[in-house]
Amino acid sequence: MTNRRLPDRVAVAGGGPAGLAAALWAARLGYEVFLFEKGARLGGQLHQLTLPLIDVPGFTGSAAELAHRLESQLTQWPITIYRSTSVVAYDIHTRRLVVDGHTDMEAAWLFYAPGLRTRRLKVPGAQEVVDYSVSDYLARKRDNPAVVVVGGGDRAAEAALRLAEAGLSVSLIHRGAVLSARPSYRARLAALSVPIFYHTVVRAILRQPTGYRVEVEGPFGSAAWDVDQVFIRIGMEPAIDDRLARLEGGVAVPAHPGISVIGDAALPSWQHSIVSAWASAMKTVKQWSRQ
Ligand SMILES: Cc1cc2nc3c(=O)[nH]c(=O)nc-3n(C[C@H](O)[C@H](O)[C@H](O)COP(=O)(O)OP(=O)(O)OC[C@H]3O[C@@H](n4cnc5c(N)ncnc54)[C@H](O)[C@@H]3O)c2cc1C
Structure with a gap:
């Protein structure tokens, strides 16, 4: 992305901790950001945590409260949020992003933060x-x-x-x-x-x-x-769509250029955490913006 003009537009797919952090970092670096979340609310796995958080430095409280705070923080930046909307494909050559429920739109890059889904038990029923x-x-x-x-x-x-x-x-x-x-x-x-x-x-x-x-x-x-x-509850696996990412050694990697995979999906299971999701988003967005 040499000689890019600010603000370029970037897209983030996934409204969990990684996607929210990526949106924040991209906005802070001067990009116009479109954030897409497949579900009705932002927060991803934070809505599955029932015990109070004890391992997010500087924060104590419920994960739902953290999700709420993250969402409020985003509203202070030029970030357009689409809920109940999945990103299904992205083409770096045309810069077209395909999302369900909306017409296609343009973006200079896609940060893909799909998180995890329950591993499938392969038995009848x-x-x-x-x-x-x-x-x-x-x-x-x-x-x-x-x-x-x-x-x-x-x-x-x-x-x-x-x-x-x-x-x-x-x-x-x-x-x-x-x-x-x-x-x-x-x-x-x-x-x-x-x-x-x-x-x-x-x-x-x-x-x-x-x-x-x-x-x-x-x-x-x-x-x-x-x-x-x-x-x-037999474990989790990256919740990827094969048009956007594929599995390599148990972690998700981009299906083609123009996409960066971030968060739990891109990390080995021992690193799955809120803080790692944030760090992965920050590192990836900053590295990309420096290219
Ligand atoms: C029960 C439980 C307890 C946990 N306890 C802790 C803890 O105590 N401390 C800690 O640090 N971590 C904990 N975690 C882990 C932590 O929640 C995850 O590491 C973190 O949420 C990962 O963030 P993520 O953004 O990568 O993925 P997720 O949180 O999974 O978010 C991904 C989001 O992307 C959306 N999405 C997927 N595909 C698309 C698409 N194509 N387009 C648009 N949106 C899409 C999904 O709907 C989802 O909202 C726990 C997790 C669980 C389930």
């Missing part, structure tokens, strides 16, 4: 329960209090804890020998006597007139459990 939220479940009326959570990390443990604390009869199914969830979660699961089935895999999730039948296989042999709901 799993697609039907993918991304089912604990909050939605707790808000609805239930007949059978038995539910299962599949997974062994923080997200699985957090889901199991919320369900157990709401008085449900939760079982945790984990294919490994030990949970990778943080020690405080493991201690709370033990305190609540949540049964954990280790070395156990799900073979199928079959819809029943009410609830689901979960076919499992473990050290006890094969079994079929009738439960009200199944929550799959």
Whole structure:
């Protein structure tokens, strides 16, 4: 982008911490910014955090409050925000950005911050329960209090804890020998006597007139459990669209020139955090503007 005239227009796809930071940095560097968020609200995964934040230097409070503050900060800059709008393609040669729900528009570059989505469990019936939220479940009326959570990390443990604390009869199914969830979660699961089935895999999730039948296989042999709901929390993967990015060694890289991938999608899992998402956005936008 040598000899560029300011303000050039850049686009940011994704309104999570990385996309919000990229928009802020690009605006601060003098660009006109279009920010697109697929969902109805800005904040990305911040809306899935239920525990108070303890690891964002200089900030204590809820993640929802942080999302709100980030959004208010953006309104002080020349940043146009489109909600419920996905970026689906970008062509560096024509500089055309394709977004759903709007006509195409021009941008000098695309900063792509799509974040993560739940990893897919590849067994029959799993697609039907993918991304089912604990909050939605707790808000609805239930007949059978038995539910299962599949997974062994923080997200699985957090889901199991919320369900157990709401008085449900939760079982945790984990294919490994030990949970990778943080020690405080493991201690709370033990305190609540949540049964954990280790070395156990799900073979199928079959819809029943009410609830689901979960076919499992473990050290006890094969079994079929009738439960009200199944929550799959087996880790996350970059939420990429293959017209914009592809996976390389587990992280997302641009599908073609003209795009920079930032945030969780571009980082190895041990770096997934709000602060890393901000740093990745800042570094990428500043580096690009210096080219
Ligand atoms: C339960 C839980 C607890 C966590 N706890 C902590 C913690 O304590 N501390 C911490 O630092 N981090 C924590 N994290 C991680 C932190 O939330 C993430 O690292 C951070 O949100 C990553 O930001 P991101 O912008 O890369 O992605 P995301 O937050 O996932 O945001 C991506 C956004 O992009 C949108 N999008 C996707 N594709 C498109 C498209 N094509 N066009 C437009 N929009 C699109 C999505 O709708 C989403 O809103 C936690 C995460 C979870 C789920």
